[in-house]
Each structure stands twice: as C-alpha cells, then as structure tokens.
Amino acid sequence: MPLDKPYRDIPGTTIFDADQSRLGYWLNQFCMSLMSAANRTRFKTDERAYLDEWPMSEAQKQAVLDRDLNRCIALGGNIYFLAKIGATDGRSFQQMAGSMTGMSEEAYRDMMVRGGRAIEGNRYLSDWQDRPPGKETE
Amino acid sequence: MMARITASVFTSHVPAIGAAMDLGKTREPYWQPLFAGYEPGRAWLRERRPDVVFLIYNDHANAFSLDLIPTFAIGTAARYEIADEGWGPRPVPAVQGHPELAAHIAQSVIQEDFDLTLVNRMSVDHGLTVPLSLMCGQPPADDFRWPFAVIPFAVNVVQYPVPSGRRCFALGQAIRRAVESFGQDLDVQVWGTGGMSHQLQGPRAGLINRAWDNAFLDRLIADPAGLAQVPHVEYVREAGSEGIELVMWLIARAAMADVAGGAAPRVAQRFYHVPASNTAVGHLILEET
Numbered sequence: 001m002p003l004d005k006p007y008r009d010i011p012g013t014t015i016f017d018a019d020q021s022r023l024g025y026w027l028n029q030f031c032m033s034l035m036s037a038a039n040r041t042r043f044k045t046d047e048r049a050y051l052d053e054w055p056m057s058e059a060q061k062q063a064v065l066d067r068d069l070n071r072c073i074a075l076g077g078n079i080y081f082l083a084k085i086g087a088t089d090g091r092s093f094q095q096m097a098g099s100m101t102g103m104s105e106e107a108y109r110d111m112m113v114r115g116g117r118a119i120e121g122n123r124y125l126s127d128w129q130d131r132p133p134g135k136e137t138e
Numbered sequence: 139m140m141a142r143i144t145a146s147v148f149t150s151h152v153p154a155i156g157a158a159m160d161l162g163k164t165r166e167p168y169w170q171p172l173f174a175g176y177e178p179g180r181a182w183l184r185e186r187r188p189d190v191v192f193l194i195y196n197d198h199a200n201a202f203s204l205d206l207i208p209t210f211a212i213g214t215a216a217r218y219e220i221a222d223e224g225w226g227p228r229p230v231p232a233v234q235g236h237p238e239l240a241a242h243i244a245q246s247v248i249q250e251d252f253d254l255t256l257v258n259r260m261s262v263d264h265g266l267t268v269p270l271s272l273m274c275g276q277p278p279a280d281d282f283r284w285p286f287a288v289i290p291f292a293v294n295v296v297q298y299p300v301p302s303g304r305r306c307f308a309l310g311q312a313i314r315r316a317v318e319s320f321g322q323d324l325d326v327q328v329w330g331t332g333g334m335s336h337q338l339q340g341p342r343a344g345l346i347n348r349a350w351d352n353a354f355l356d357r358l359i360a361d362p363a364g365l366a367q368v369p370h371v372e373y374v375r376e377a378g379s380e381g382i383e384l385v386m387w388l389i390a391r392a393a394m395a396d397v398a399g400g401a402a403p404r405v406a407q408r409f410y411h412v413p414a415s416n417t418a419v420g421h422l423i424l425e426e427t
Contacts, residue, residue, distance in 0.1 A: 006370075006371040011341070013337065013340050013379050014379075016296065016297050017297070018298065018299075021204060021297050029203060031199070032204075035222060070340060070341070073340060078199070081199045083198075083199070084224045086224075087223065088224065092154065093153060093154065093338060093416060097344065100340055101342075102341065108343075112413040112415070112416060113168075117337075117342065117343075117344040117346060122342055123376070130341065130342065
C-alpha cells in the first residue's frame with residue numbers, strides 16, 4: 001500500500017516524507033558533509049569534483065551547482081540539509097527561502113515585514129493565487 | 139520532598155534571533171519590538187528560576203542526519219556542546235544536563251510504553267539555544283553558564299512520519315507523572331519550542347497565518363486536549379510546512395496540573411510578533427497556581 005499523503009493538495013509545498021527522503025538520501029548526506037570546515041573548503045575549491053565523490057544523480061549535482069533550491073527539493077532535498085549549502089555560500093535562511101518564491105530578495109523581505117504571505121488563496125492547489133509563472137501544472 | 143513542575147514556557151526558536159543577539163543587533167528597529175516582548179519573561183524567570191528546564195525542541199539536521207531519525211530522543215548526558223550549524227557555533231555556554239532526573243524520566247515514560255531514544259552524546263543547535271538566549275539573555279563573561287540545568291528532549295518534526303499531536307499530548311502527561319515521582323526537591327519547568335506559522339521552502343515560502351496562530355494560542359491555554367486532536371495536514375496547510383513544529387508545544391502543555399485534574403494555570407505572559415526572518419514568533423508563559 002502506498003503512503004497516505006493527505007498533504008498533496010497543498011500548493012507550493014513539498015513534504016519531506018519517506019519517498020522524498022529515499023530519493024534525496026545522498027543529496028542530503030552530501031549537504032551534511034559541509035558542516036566540516038575542511039569539506040567546505042574542498043567543495044568551494046572544486047564543486048564539481050567534490051560532488052562527483054557522492055553517489056548523487058546528475059540532476060541532483062546540477063541542481064546544487066545551479067543553487068536551484070526548488071529543484072533540489074523536488075529531487076529529495078530538505079531545507080535544513082540544503083541550508084548547509086547556504087551557510088557555505090554565506091546566505092541566510094531568508095535569502096534561501098526567498099530564492100524559491102520567484103521574488104527578488106528585497107521584495108521577499110518587504111513581504112515578510114508587511115506580515116508575510118497571506119493564507120487566503122494559498123491553502124489548496126485549486127485556489128492557488130500565488131502560483132508563480134510557469135507552474136501551472138504543479 | 140519530590141520534584142515538581144512549576145511552569146511551562148513556549149517560544150519560537152528562529153535561528154536569526156540567535157544571530158541578532160550574537161551580532162549585537164537587538165536594538166535595531168527590525169529586532170527591538172521582538173526583544174521587548176521577551177523582557178517580561180526574562181524578569182519573570184529571574185524571580186522564578188528553576189533548578190532544571192526540560193526543553194522540548196527539534197534538531198535541524200545537526201545532531202541527527204538521515205543516518206538516524208529518532209522520533210523522541212531524551213538527553214541523559216551531563217553536558218552538551220553547541221553545534222556548528224555551518225556558520226560556526228553560537229558564542230553561548232555549553233549546556234549542563236541533569237543525568238539523574240533525565241534517567242528517571244526515561245525509565246518512567248518508557249515503562250509507560252513511550253519508546254524514547256536515549257542520547258549520551260549530541261550537540262545542541264538553535265532549536266535549544268535560541269529559547270535559552272531569549273529567556274536568559276547572554277550570560278556574563280565572568281559567570282559564563284546558563285542559570286539552570288537543561289534536559290534536552292528532541293522531537294523529529296523534519297522527516298515524516300512525525301508524531302501526532304495526540305501522541306505528544308499523552309507523552310507530556312507521562313512526563314508530568316515522571317517528574318512528580320522523582321525523589322529530589324527540584325523545581326522543574328517544561329519548555330515547548332518551535333513554530334509558529336512559517337514555511338521555509340517552495341513557492342509558498344513566507345506564509346504567515348496570524349489568525350490561526352492566535353487561535354492556537356487561545357486553545358493551548360483553554361482547550362489543550364481538544365487542540366491535540368488537530369491532524370498534521372491542518373498544521374501544514376494553515377501554518378506552513380515548518381509550522382508542524384507546533385506539535386511540540388503540546389508536550390509541554392500536557393505536563394501542567396490542569397490536564398491531570400488540577401487547577402488551571404495563570405497566563406504570566408503572552409506575546410505574538412511578525413516577522414523574525416521568515417517566521418511568526420509566539421511566546422507564552424503558564425504558571426502553576
């Protein structure tokens with residue numbers, strides 16, 4: 001029997017469940033390795049060579065190289081693990097979160113100061129108002 | 139004399155709050171209203187300093203990777219180092235544990251059928267240290283330690299399945315029975331941390347739900363058993379993917395006397411502020427009467 005996933009109709013949201021975790025195991029474990037300063041240095045010196053030491057898919061490696069966090073999450077990454085890449089790059093959680101919304105860093109920060117993204121129109125896929133351009137099928 | 143629970147404290151544990159304190163930004167206009175909301179709590183805590191804080195939080199891929207994912211993990215060590223989360227460890231004191239009380243709670247609740255993981259070595263991340271910083275401030279250099287022992291209690295709210303609100307509530311009740319059967323004269327506070335509404339991932343990142351958060355606070359005070367029946371999907375839909383952290387507040391709330399048939403607690407502080415970085419911050423102090 002497949003996993004029960006009552007959260008699949010929530011827009012713009014990926015739940016880190018067992019299926020995602022299995023898909024992203026090595027991507028997330030690569031991220032954990034960046035908690036060591038020596039590994040951060042090796043990664044920054046030659047990102048591609050460092051990634052090639054891990055049994056990740058090519059798509060996962062490319063998503064990391066592109067710093068495409070939405071793609072990383074679709075491929076099994078979890079934000080708390082991916083935050084290690086952000087820390088390596090010197091980026092804050094707010095910069096990382098904002099980068100996934102299609103908004104500029106400034107526009108995202110301003111939205112948060114004004115009280116954040118509204119819940120109205122963001123509960124169900126069927127009434128999703130903040131759907132970014134090009135996401136009509138998700 | 140036996141140990142007793144004197145109060146529960148609830149607070150968000152946003153990493154940027156720790157960074158603001160560590161970098162001396164607490165008086166900046168962005169942060170000043172948030173820290174002002176914790177001044178009453180700091181004054182309250184100085185008057186009612188406990189011997190031990192049982193601190194419920196979640197690890198954020200620091201002590202636990204995908205190698206090992208305990209649903210409920212109790213720290214039974216004498217000392218916990220501060221985690222390097224990738225930005226370097228926060229410049230705060232290491233945490234002193236209370237191994238005897240922790241071992242007693244573990245024995246008591248495991249024999250009541252809650253399958254805890256025992257942890258003798260782990261670092262603690264912002265989930266644990268930011269609540270300490272918010273409530274205690276930065277300890278002075280000439281007495282660089284936290285003013286009480288801490289038992290870390292880590293809950294998995296990162297990889298699903300995460301425990302239900304109902305399970306968290308029942309666990310909190312068992313923790314109360316465990317503390318009250320410990321034969322030492324100790325004042326114990328139970329702190330529940332995380333939340334409130336926030337989402338750190340995907341196109342819906344930045345979600346805040348002020349009405350839902352405040353209804354959660356209302357029900358946490360007045361109807362915690364009813365609140366414990368709320369399913370995960372409602373937390374995620376209404377309070378964002380990381381809003382699920384709020385199930386941890388139910389553990390602390392269930393450890394209060396009224397849930398065991400005693401008197402209702404006094405609300406010593408209630409505070410709500412948006413934003414801290416991506417997150418709605420909630421804070422509550424419930425004192426036994």
